[in-house]
Amino acid sequence: MTIGEAAERTGLTADTLRYYEKIGLIPPVPRKENGLRDYGDETLKIVGLIQRFKAIGMPLETIQNYLRLAALGSATRNERRELLLETRENLMKKIDRLSFCLRLADYQLERCDGGLTSETELALRGWAVNGALAGTAA
Structure with missing residues (x-):
């Protein structure tokens, strides 16, 4: 083809x-x-x-190495397993970072939905009052 x-x-x-x-x-x-x-x-x-x-997030260089090892046969199984474990560990780190980001987003949503003044509004209040943020309401 x-x-x-x-x-x-x-x-x-x-x-x-x-x-x-x-x-x-x-x-x-x-x-x-x-x-x-x-x-x-x-x-x-x-x-x-x-x-x-x-x-699964494996970099091309690692994929290339994995395929090279696989072509050598079953004697390289442990080395390939290590590459997969490293990739899995990197995935877990990404999941942890994304979970943290999700918690932060949920926190901000709860503050907004709960009628509380958001941290953003509080942090920018003085700035907006002084006209530093053009086009914003004080």
């Missing part, structure tokens, strides 16, 4: 597929007699793996 067809099937752009090939993330794609790339199902399977790893 052409690069356009492969892009459509994977949801990636043709530029992304070319980039993956250029950096060695996917093996060199065979070419037809006319010089156009001819993507096969095996290449698309690898692209699918890459997409799943990207979805």
